[in-house]
Amino acid sequence: MPPLHTDAIVLHVADYLESSRLLRLLTREAGVQSVVARGARSSRQRFGSATDLFAEGAAQLTVKPGRDLHALDRFDVLRARPTIAGRLDRFMAASALAEVVLRLVHDEASAEVFGVVTESLDRLGAAEEGVASVALGGIWRLLAEVGFRPALDACVECHQPVDTSGAVRFDPRSGGVRCGACAPAGTGGRLLPPTALAHLSEWLAGGTPALAVSEERAHQRLLREFLAAHLAESRPLKAWAVWEQGGW
Ligand SMILES: [Zn+2]
Numbered sequence: 001m002p003p004l005h006t007d008a009i010v011l012h013v014a015d016y017l018e019s020s021r022l023l024r025l026l027t028r029e030a031g032v033q034s035v036v037a038r039g040a041r042s043s044r045q046r047f048g049s050a051t052d053l054f055a056e057g058a059a060q061l062t063v064k065p066g067r068d069l070h071a072l073d074r075f076d077v078l079r080a081r082p083t084i085a086g087r088l089d090r091f092m093a094a095s096a097l098a099e100v101v102l103r104l105v106h107d108e109a110s111a112e113v114f115g116v117v118t119e120s121l122d123r124l125g126a127a128e129e130g131v132a133s134v135a136l137g138g139i140w141r142l143l144a145e146v147g148f149r150p151a152l153d154a155c156v157e158c159h160q161p162v163d164t165s166g167a168v169r170f171d172p173r174s175g176g177v178r179c180g181a182c183a184p185a186g187t188g189g190r191l192l193p194p195t196a197l198a199h200l201s202e203w204l205a206g207g208t209p210a211l212a213v214s215e216e217r218a219h220q221r222l223l224r225e226f227l228a229a230h231l232a233e234s235r236p237l238k239a240w241a242v243w244e245q246g247g248w
Pocket of ligand 1: 160181182
């Protein structure tokens with residue numbers, strides 16, 4: 001099999017044996033892939049900053065058919081993104097984003113998914129204010145790209161337009177808002193004020209709304225519930241928990 005040449009972003013790094021590193025990459029051409037970078041621990045020369053978290057560049061992989069672990073032959077870093085690790089709030093938000101990518105994306109090619117992730121990491125690396133809003137927006141757009149775009153205008157049950165001038169019930173399990181007729185008392189989900197719905201729309205359109213701290217917390221909780229309803233596995237999101245609890 002010829003080597004695979006692809007743009008790639010490092011989303012997870014672990015030491016492997018004495019001299020190597022295991023990486024999980026988001027690639028443009030083949031989704032998420034696990035690779036071993038042989039000699040990456042013993043010598044910085046071969047891979048340089050390529051085994052640093054959130055580095056992006058041009059990768060060459062030797063793909064082994066029928067295997068889950070491939071070999072990273074080379075990785076020419078184009079963006080190292082050191083400013084993410086330079087500030088803890090950026091690093092925690094980027095780690096939560098990376099964790100969600102690794103959970104949501106499989107091995108399918110998607111230039112759109114790759115675009116959302118690279119743009120979100122660039123924005124996180126440059127964000128002075130609104131770091132949480134950048135990450136929340138990136139994750140909502142990622143969800144939309146993989147087929148879980150939340151319904152914000154029409155009821156998830158009866159598909160009629162929903163009056164969003166007042167508070168609206170948002171049901172993470174059903175994937176969006178419910179009209180008054182389809183949201184009797186005791187229905188699951190949360191009552192969202194019009195500002196919260198406006199934030200969701202703005203994120204999905206690529207914007208970064210300014211949030212109060214209490215709004216950040218409410219949106220992290222809402223997105224966590226939405227993810228829990230849509231992720232195939234119920235394993236806890238560890239990096240997400242650290243990010244949401246903010247106890248660093
Ligand atoms: Zn309805």
